[in-house]
Amino acid sequence: MRFIQTFQVFPDIPEPLAFLETLSRNLWWSWNQNALELFRRINPRLWEASGRNPIVFATQVPQERFNELAKDDSYLAHLEQVRKRFENRVLNQTDGESPWDQGETVAYFSMEFGIHETLPLFAGGLGILAGDHLKAASGLKLPLVGVGLLYREGYFRQYLDKDGWQQETYPETDLYHLPLSKQKDKDGNDLVISLTDIDGDIHAQVWKIRIGRIPLILLDTNLPENSPEIRDITARLYSGEQYTRLAQEVLLGIGGMRALDALGIQPTVGHMNEGHCAFVGLERLRQIMDRYGINLEAAREIVSRTTVFTTHTPVAAGHDEFPPDLVKPYLKPFEAPFDMSADQLVALGQPDGAAAESPFSMFILGLRTAQYINGVSKLHGQVARHMWSHIWPTRSDDETPITHITNGVHIPSMLAPEIKLLFERYLGPQWNMGSTMPENARRIDDIFDEELWQAHEMCRSRLVRTVRELMYRQYGRRNAPLDVMTAVESVLDQDTLTIAFARRFATYKRAHLLFQDPDRLEAIINSTKRPVQFLFAGKAHPKDNEGKGIIRSLVDFGRRTSLRHRFIFLEDYDLHIARCLVQGADVWLNTPRRPMEACGTSGMKAALNGVLNVSILDGWWCEGYSPERGWRIGNGEEYQDHNYQDAVESQAVYNLIENEVAPLYYDRTVGGTPKEWLKMMKASMKMAMSQFCSLRMVSEYEERFYLPASRRFEELVSDGGAEACRLSDQHRRYLDKWGQIQVASPIRSAQGPFRVNQSFEVTTLAQTGELRPDELNVELYYGKMRHLDRIDNPRVKMMSVKEEHSAGTYLYSCKLPCTDSGRYGFTVRVTPNADAWIRYRPELLTWA
Ligand SMILES: *Cc1c(COP(=O)(O)O)cnc(C)c1O
Numbered sequence: 001m002r003f004i005q006t007f008q009v010f011p012d013i014p015e016p017l018a019f020l021e022t023l024s025r026n027l028w029w030s031w032n033q034n035a036l037e038l039f040r041r042i043n044p045r046l047w048e049a050s051g052r053n054p055i056v057f058a059t060q061v062p063q064e065r066f067n068e069l070a071k072d073d074s075y076l077a078h079l080e081q082v083r084k085r086f087e088n089r090v091l092n093q094t095d096g097e098s099p100w101d102q103g104e105t106v107a108y109f110s111m112e113f114g115i116h117e118t119l120p121l122f123a124g125g126l127g128i129l130a131g132d133h134l135k136a137a138s139g140l141k142l143p144l145v146g147v148g149l150l151y152r153e154g155y156f157r158q159y160l161d162k163d164g165w166q167q168e169t170y171p172e173t174d175l176y177h178l179p180l181s182k183q184k185d186k187d188g189n190d191l192v193i194s195l196t197d198i199d200g201d202i203h204a205q206v207w208k209i210r211i212g213r214i215p216l217i218l219l220d221t222n223l224p225e226n227s228p229e230i231r232d233i234t235a236r237l238y239s240g241e242q243y244t245r246l247a248q249e250v251l252l253g254i255g256g257m258r259a260l261d262a263l264g265i266q267p268t269v270g271h272m273n274e275g276h277c278a279f280v281g282l283e284r285l286r287q288i289m290d291r292y293g294i295n296l297e298a299a300r301e302i303v304s305r306t307t308v309f310t311t312h313t314p315v316a317a318g319h320d321e322f323p324p325d326l327v328k329p330y331l332k333p334f335e336a337p338f339d340m341s342a343d344q345l346v347a348l349g350q351p352d353g354a355a356a357e358s359p360f361s362m363f364i365l366g367l368r369t370a371q372y373i374n375g376v377s378k379l380h381g382q383v384a385r386h387m388w389s390h391i392w393p394t395r396s397d398d399e400t401p402i403t404h405i406t407n408g409v410h411i412p413s414m415l416a417p418e419i420k421l422l423f424e425r426y427l428g429p430q431w432n433m434g435s436t437m438p439e440n441a442r443r444i445d446d447i448f449d450e451e452l453w454q455a456h457e458m459c460r461s462r463l464v465r466t467v468r469e470l471m472y473r474q475y476g477r478r479n480a481p482l483d484v485m486t487a488v489e490s491v492l493d494q495d496t497l498t499i500a501f502a503r504r505f506a507t508y509k510r511a512h513l514l515f516q517d518p519d520r521l522e523a524i525i526n527s528t529k530r531p532v533q534f535l536f537a538g539k540a541h542p543k544d545n546e547g548k549g550i551i552r553s554l555v556d557f558g559r560r561t562s563l564r565h566r567f568i569f570l571e572d573y574d575l576h577i578a579r580c581l582v583q584g585a586d587v588w589l590n591t592p593r594r595p596m597e598a599c600g601t602s603g604m605k606a607a608l609n610g611v612l613n614v615s616i617l618d619g620w621w622c623e624g625y626s627p628e629r630g631w632r633i634g635n636g637e638e639y640q641d642h643n644y645q646d647a648v649e650s651q652a653v654y655n656l657i658e659n660e661v662a663p664l665y666y667d668r669t670v671g672g673t674p675k676e677w678l679k680m681m682k683a684s685m686k687m688a689m690s691q692f693c694s695l696r697m698v699s700e701y702e703e704r705f706y707l708p709a710s711r712r713f714e715e716l717v718s719d720g721g722a723e724a725c726r727l728s729d730q731h732r733r734y735l736d737k738w739g740q741i742q743v744a745s746p747i748r749s750a751q752g753p754f755r756v757n758q759s760f761e762v763t764t765l766a767q768t769g770e771l772r773p774d775e776l777n778v779e780l781y782y783g784k785m786r787h788l789d790r791i792d793n794p795r796v797k798m799m800s801v802k803e804e805h806s807a808g809t810y811l812y813s814c815k816l817p818c819t820d821s822g823r824y825g826f827t828v829r830v831t832p833n834a835d836a837w838i839r840y841r842p843e844l845l846t847w848a
Helices: 019-024 027-031 033-040 044-049 054-060 063-069 073-091 125-139 228-234 242-262 280-292 296-305 324-338 342-347 362-368 378-387 417-427 431-436 438-446 449-477 482-488 511-515 518-525 545-558 575-584 602-608 642-665 675-691 694-740
Strands: 106-109 144-149 157-160 166-169 192-196 201-211 214-220 269-273 307-310 372-375 497-502 532-537 567-570 587-590 612-616 630-633 759-767 776-784 795-798 800-806 809-817 824-832
Touching (some): 019 033, 027 073, 033 044, 044 054, 106 125, 106 242, 125 214, 201 228, 201 242, 228 242, 242 280, 269 694, 280 694, 307 694, 324 342, 372 378, 372 694, 417 431, 417 438, 431 694, 438 675, 449 675, 497 642, 518 532, 575 602, 587 602, 602 612, 602 675, 612 675, 630 642, 759 776, 795 809
Parallel strands (some): 106 144, 106 269, 307 372, 497 532, 532 567
Antiparallel strands (some): 157 166, 759 809, 776 795, 776 824
């Protein structure tokens, strides 16, 4: 029906309430309880029914209600309070204290952003983390801009058919119901960017959405000038088709950089959240070459030193790879400006020395363009160093240049309103500053047990109510008979120990672990003295039949008459359900197969609300676990035999619940509250507040990566890129001359054995060829021996020139101190005396 013209009618918000419209157009309201209440109190039931979307809500509130509120002094006072805070937190320029200069910008790229349930732009933890990154950056007043894609259908919505088999729907999002603003070019036309596709061009509209102080730029190919296939590039998140997937990543990386350019934003730092975004580097190179009139080599020195690359995937198969022929058309526009052939460009995403047809890895492209690389927990950092050590074949795993920054969660978004009230009273108005105010965590001890327990019980009541409503809807959709519908309205018990398990149903998350011995599980649930109830939620990927099978067996189990009330699967896991669960459950259960969970953040959200973790020692829990705060399943073992592992670990879960968790929970001998349990709740809350808050995480990115990288950017581009050109000459010189370097086996002045505090001299002869000694580091590499031939925690000591032995050959020496007893090993090696980027090039290292 092409003749249809459209227009939009908004409610006529009376002038005294005008701020409500401003507020509804910035997601800041979603994590500020006082702002959120401003909408909710207009009509709490309608608010829930609108899906907590202020724009939809405003169209449903009768005009009279607005007129009434415009004369309601208490409402206006509330509004004024929120308006002041908004002005202060969001609109004000940063005060003089900011370490950031005008013009410095960090561009944060991600395939998904999980900000609020009304914005369907995410699938799971990666997205929520990206959303929390933006929210925390707003709180810390960082000059950061997010870049992502605007999915018309988002990730799928889940429902179960009557056999318990997962079905997917893809409802289209109404863009007019989201606080999006179409960006315009300088002539006032819609801002559309273009890039090359296999045949023809991709055009994408540039949108913006405000997350507090942070703009999030989103690209959308659903434009009439695009062909149907191209319009579908941004239809769905993780659609699974290889072509679409690649086109999405091209759009995000190359298109995202073009959109920033069109908006006049030139990032001084690029942050790629996972390998999906790795094309960012290519377009950034092109822009920098253009802007500063420098060659590709010099531009590479700039881009790599100012790019951050975060990886989240501890399995090699989880990283995107594409056949070179699929990638080449997209790289075509770079051939001329880079003066590179299609094969040379593809080689940027292949391991050194790989065959021309080997797959193009987004991860390897990312590694080649980023100096700051990190995993997302301490354990994951180790796993990633091991996994990618083949890219640095001359170094040991410990020295693979990948570090870690442990994830954190955005406290105001996840903390229960009932606990926020307690925090306001006991911690003061700055309670939301999390890890940046250490005294906050300490004051949690001041909260009276009875008050905390009551707040927690209110959270659980809210959870029970929500579950009943959701179940009623679930069964209604399946046309369940009347008696079932009535029964559904009374599922769960108010006072029973409630254990939640909610996450994606990926195989490694092992939702099936609990069902290894169904009869034992049933006995635990129906214990007369210490009953337990379970809540499950989570989506399986549409193509993952194994995951769907697990959901079905879980639903089947829950159909046993004896369990119907206490064993429940909630459909369509999303941020709203996640929030209810991490606030209202008593225990958060997590059973991944170590070390597959890179970090995991839902357990942090639970801990923050005083919900105790029972988890495998994997991801963040390796850093969070202590016996005062929760329970560990096993001791961090890794197994070859998965069936055996499942048998052992499921028994461990049953034993923990039966022998430790339930008895502690039901111990009400002192004053009717579970005293020891409350102690653990407080310890968990303190831990989450101080260690696993997103402000701590983003501050770490800021201090360790963003600030040094941004400063470096300014140095490198100043003076027409003079410093970048100097570095590229230096880099080239090393690459050209490195082959001439040879270093002999070190010689020690004494054979030993030695006593602690003695030392001895080590010397070696190094041939440096055309490179001068001041261009090189000759390093003594030593440490305690692990097996026969491996050095544990190697240490490095610089050797210095003792004498010139003959032309181009030098005798180096240093003292090796014996600090601890044990069996030691040592050798020597040569590396460039240059900054970290050059020093860590795999080809610039020579061992004795
Ligand atoms: C926090 C969160 C996740 C991530 O949780 P994991 O512990 O990584 O599984 C996924 N989905 C939603 C809706 C969340 O809120």
